[in-house]
Amino acid sequence: xxxxxxxxxxxxxxxxxxxxxxxxxxxxxxxxxxxxxxxxxxxxxxxxxxxxxxxxxxxxxxxxxxxxxxxxxxxxxxxxxxxxxxxxxxxxxxxxxxxxxxxxxxxxxxxxxxxxxxxxxxxxxxxxxxxxxxxxxxxxxxxxxxxxxxxxxxxxxxxxxxxxxxxxxxxxxxxxxxxxxxxxxxxxxxxxxxxxxxxxxxxxxxxxxxxxxxxxxxxxxxxxxxxxxxxxxxxxxxxxxxxxxxxxxxxxxxxxxxxxxxxxxxxxxxxxxxxxxxxxxxxxxxxxxxxxxxxxxxxxxxxxxxxxxxxxxxxxxxxxxxxxxxxxxxxxxxxxxxxxxxxxxxxxxxxxxxxxxxxxxxxxxxxxxxxxxxxxxxxxxxxxxxxxxxxxxxxxxxxxxxxxxxxxx
Numbered sequence: 001x002x003x004x005x006x007x008x009x010x011x012x013x014x015x016x017x018x019x020x021x022x023x024x025x026x027x028x029x030x031x032x033x034x035x036x037x038x039x040x041x042x043x044x045x046x047x048x049x050x051x052x053x054x055x056x057x058x059x060x061x062x063x064x065x066x067x068x069x070x071x072x073x074x075x076x077x078x079x080x081x082x083x084x085x086x087x088x089x090x091x092x093x094x095x096x097x098x099x100x101x102x103x104x105x106x107x108x109x110x111x112x113x114x115x116x117x118x119x120x121x122x123x124x125x126x127x128x129x130x131x132x133x134x135x136x137x138x139x140x141x142x143x144x145x146x147x148x149x150x151x152x153x154x155x156x157x158x159x160x161x162x163x164x165x166x167x168x169x170x171x172x173x174x175x176x177x178x179x180x181x182x183x184x185x186x187x188x189x190x191x192x193x194x195x196x197x198x199x200x201x202x203x204x205x206x207x208x209x210x211x212x213x214x215x216x217x218x219x220x221x222x223x224x225x226x227x228x229x230x231x232x233x234x235x236x237x238x239x240x241x242x243x244x245x246x247x248x249x250x251x252x253x254x255x256x257x258x259x260x261x262x263x264x265x266x267x268x269x270x271x272x273x274x275x276x277x278x279x280x281x282x283x284x285x286x287x288x289x290x291x292x293x294x295x296x297x298x299x300x301x302x303x304x305x306x307x308x309x310x311x312x313x314x315x316x317x318x319x320x321x322x323x324x325x326x327x328x329x330x331x332x333x334x335x336x337x338x339x340x341x342x343x344x345x346x347x348x349x350x351x352x353x354x355x356x357x358x359x360x361x362x363x364x365x366x367x368x369x370x371x372x373x374x375x376x377x378x379x380x381x382x383x384x385x386x387x388x389x390x391x392x393x394x395x396x397x398x399x400x401x402x403x404x405x406x407x408x409x
Contacts, residue, residue, distance in 0.1 A: 003360065003370060004195040006203075010211035011183030014202065015360045015370070016195045019353055025096040025191030026354040028088025029107045030361030032184035036082045036152040036218065036294075038175075041166075044124070044159015045175050047080045048167055051124060053087060053106040054078075055116035060105060062116060068102050069095070076102070080157055083294055084362060090354055093192045097201045103187075104205040112172045121164060128158050135235050135406055140303065143241040143404045146229060147299065151221045181214035188361035190353045220296040221245065228403040238311040239406040242318070243301030246395050249293040249366050253391060255379045257291055257300070260388050260395075262342045264325060265289025265302060270341075272321045277304065283314045295366060300395055308408055322396040329385045343377050 004016040035046050054076075055062045069076045074091035076099075087107050089099040131137045141156045148154030158164075187206060189198050224245050247254045265273035265287055277284045287304035306314045330338070350356055350373060363370040 005364075006199065008203070008207050010207065010209055011181075011185070012206050012209065013186045013364055014189070014198065014206065015186055015364055016189045016198050017356070017360070018194055019191055022192050022353060023092055024090055024353070025093045025099070025189065025193050026088065026090045026357040027096065027099055027103065027187065027189040027191075028086055028357060028361065029103055030186045030188060030358060030365060031085045032083065032181065032365045033085050033179045034081050034083040035155060035157040037179055037216065038152060038155070041163060042171065042175060043155050043163045044157070045163075045167060045171060046085055047157050047159060048120070048124060048164065049172055049176060050078045050080045050085055051120045052112045052117065052172060053110045055120060056111050056113040057105045057109040058111060059109070065102065065106060069099055072098065074099060082153055082157065084365070086358055086361070088354070088358065096191075096193055096198075100202045101205060104202070108209055112169050114169055117167070117169060121167065124158065124164055125161065128161065128164070131158065135233060135239055136303075136305065139239050139241050139404060139406055140301075142231070143243070143301065143402070144299075146227050146404055147224065147243065147245060147402050148221060149227070150223060152219065153221055153294065153297070179214055179216055180212055182209060182212045184214075184365055186361040186364045188357045190357035190360065218295065226400055226402050230405045230407060232409045233406050235406060235408050237305040238308045238408065239303075239305045240311070240315065241301060241303050241404040242401050243299065244395070244401050246291070246298040246300045247293060248297050249295055251293075251298070254293050254298070255376055256383045256387055257391055257395065259338060259342050259380055259383060260325070260391055261289055261291040261300065262345070263338045264321065266342070267345070268341060272325075273302070273304075273318060276317050276321055277306075277314055281313070281317070283307075283310045283317070319398060322392070322398070325392040326389070326396050329389050335385050335388075339380050339383070343380060346373065346376065
């Protein structure tokens with residue numbers, strides 16, 4: 001994978017890939033700060049910061065920020081995860097300089113105006129209500145809290161109502177000041193623009209940012225214990241979650257688990273769980289198994305909903321599919337087809353240049369380099385049936401899984 005990289009004296013890295021067959025340029029700041037970096041009293045503060053960067057800087061009011069790129073047909077956006085905050089934009093190539101300058105301004109010069117803070121607090125409380133009213137969303141949050149009990153990885157990214165209601169300007173300034181580290185910030189650019197032009201347009205902005213080192217160190221997660229819990233709710237379907245912590249970003253087996261998860265319950269219609277639960281029995285509308293890797297641990301989970309009278313049968317089918325992967329080695333043709341499928345999915349994902357821009361930034365922060373697709377494809381193609389059997393027995397062992405069930409009242 002060809003890309004250009006430059007590290008500035010203050011530690012900020014600029015990564016770039018030129019794509020000549022598009023009219024767009026996607027760019028953004030990826031920072032190694034997320035919801036897991038909050039104290040219990042700060043729960044939701046990273047997400048609050050994400051919202052507040054659009055509300056005013058030293059030289060712009062909210063309207064000017066929102067109108068700057070939208071009026072040019074561009075898009076400005078942001079998101080918060082457990083380990084990252086990203087501010088990013090997509091514009092026509094001729095407007096890249098405007099997007100880059102605006103991104104620098106909101107990232108490093110936000111003023112968190114008090115009047116806007118009060119409005120945004122209400123917006124976030126409404127967002128929290130919306131998610132709590134959606135059982136498919138809330139079961140994932142509740143399951144995180146079960147699996148990572150007592151740890152920041154288990155906390156809701158949106159925060160708690162009591163913490164969000166207490167946030168003030170000073171909390172935001174203190175959080176940004178204590179967590180921001182210029183050596184853990186990447187400005188990523190993918191699109192129809194040369195690296196020379198990128199440097200001409202952004203190096204001045206970025207070089208002017210003072211070097212900043214953070215003394216903050218993340219607490220690792222090491223205290224998992226399997227749990228089971230049933231909650232009654234005002235819902236019409238029974239909802240199920242099961243899973244456990246698993247391989248981190250630095251575990252060499254992570255791509256093999258990605259392949260295995262794709263076989264079990266990935267996004268394709270031919271995943272084993274979809275074929276068994278939906279196509280064969282009609283028990284579910286959708287079923288998802290997921291694998292997420294963090295810097296010190298990972299998460300494997302399965303989520304689905306079904307009618308209460310079919311819930312026991314559906315659960316038995318899910319556990320049986322996992323048992324088969326633990327006890328029955330994949331045949332040569334099965335394994336070959338599974339590898340080609342996941343390689344094809346990854347190759348198609350590379351065509352989404354906005355996502356590719358964000359992936360570049362996250363890879364650089366987490367590992368200091370960008371995973372070359374050819375190397376990943378090689379790992380997947382060299383994976384053996386015996387290795388998948390071994391990983392299945394480690395990750396899918398039923399007595400090590402946690403279970404959360406929502407039942408209709």
